[in-house]
Amino acid sequence: MNSICEQPAMLNSDDWQDMEPLLSVQNLSKFYAPGKGCGNVSFDLYPGEVLGIVGESGSGKSTLLNSLSARLVPDEGHVIYRSEQFGELDLYQGEESLRRQLMRSEWGIVHQHPRDGLRMNVSAGANIGERLMAVGERHYSEIRQRAIEWLQAVEIDASRIDDRPSQFSGGMQQRLQIARNLVTHPRLIFMDEPTGGLDVSVQARLLDLLRNLVAQLGLSVIIVTHDLAVARLLAHRLMVMRRGEVVETGLTDQVLDDPQHPYTQLLVSSILQN
């Protein structure tokens, strides 16, 4: 699992048309105040697809992500998710217990700050094992074995299993957070700036790792980032947001190489070229 291997398994757009979307978003709006939040967002996410949401700070990216991942009740609109266990679900119509059950089984949420996603006062092994125990695993040796496997999968030395996350470096904490989310084999991962606050070389390793895991496990991912390089590396498709609205969507290469909307052109041209 550690090998730096194949490119992300890109599906042909024809294949996607035959498939049912994993997540359908219809006219989603959440405003804290006029112009603050995100409005009128609609899109479909297909199994195995990586969707990038880019835009400047304050453009509503995180608000959108929180609304999608059942953590922030939207003002309007629907989020429909096709669940393995529960069938087709309109997230905010159903019970909260269902949403929370999804969050710890079929979904993963990777926070920008590892502190928000990890339990800092328990060991790395317990952090990974918690999700297993939450879905009913009660065999200690089994849990520990799985924790070791996942530590290795995210390139953390297995001997660190009993150390607390507070003793880890920032990059390791971020990788631990990813391991903690992937241990229950989720189908859909929400990531909010997963490489924020990491230096360039650590960022590169993390991206490499993420790309491999996504490809091998066939994950669907919605990733929020302001870093277009990250978006280009991971995302199949991009959504560009500005002042709470989606101004442009399209395949990543298309959007980045031939931006149509003036704001996207500005965003792309603001990257330092070398």
Add this chain to the structure above:
Amino acid sequence: MSTPQMTQVEGYNFAYLDEQTKRMIRRAILKAVAIPGYQVPFGGREMPLPHGWGTGGMQVTASVIGTDDRLKVIDQGADDTTNAVSIRRFFAKTAGVETTEKTADATLIQTRHRVPERPLQNGQILIYQVPVPEPLRFIEARDSETRKMHALREYGAMQVKLYEDVARFGHIATSYDYPVMVNGRYMMTPSPIPKFDNPKLNGMPALQLFGAGFEKRIYAVPPYTEVQSLDFDDYPFEVQQWEESCAICGSDHSFLDEVITDDAGSRMFVCSDTDYCRERAQSNREQAQENEQ
């Protein structure tokens, strides 16, 4: 030894609390009994001693005690420690009820950190003093979140505590305040009793009431309710065991305290339940006398 009924002191309502407060607490108790293991909030009152000294248990006791009750108070199993003596005297004075040190004779037993060794009977009430009523507090600091976890029965996180124990010590090292599932529904902390006492909670014929004065919560385990201690499949729940027997009564099956007897490191093990020990020592003596005759 039952003490003669004291006369109630002047100027206070029966059992110190006013009747409206008692009604409010009784309502909380009824709700707690109806939903075993669920923490019911109540409007805790100031008691004439600091929080942490058993104010929660005292308010519950004051609300359920009647003139014909016989009260026993224990602290760490003992009837003669400061906390036990002062709470017993408090109710003898303010309610004028009879008090006793005998588990068998008591109708109400207020306890801190132990369950009596002698099996309790239906009709008796065991009242626990609870410092921290929320078992999930270790893993989650927000009360809004722990309440949601209880409501949705999300108890996987509690296993994390046991996982940490096994990872660090090689066995489940939590030895008191050991979390339990009540009636297959609510996770509950049994207050800091040793896990040695946990099996006694399961199917107990007596009513068990828990009062937390600091956090103003009451919860209950009705008679004959299932109470299961958490564990792992490969690390099952186990209680403490001692190689020694009680130095006074010779018991090899009760919870023992280690007592240092001098500065040279001499020590002895004695039952923590003083009434149980006294009873056994007495019957040992009677048996010895019979054998002599």
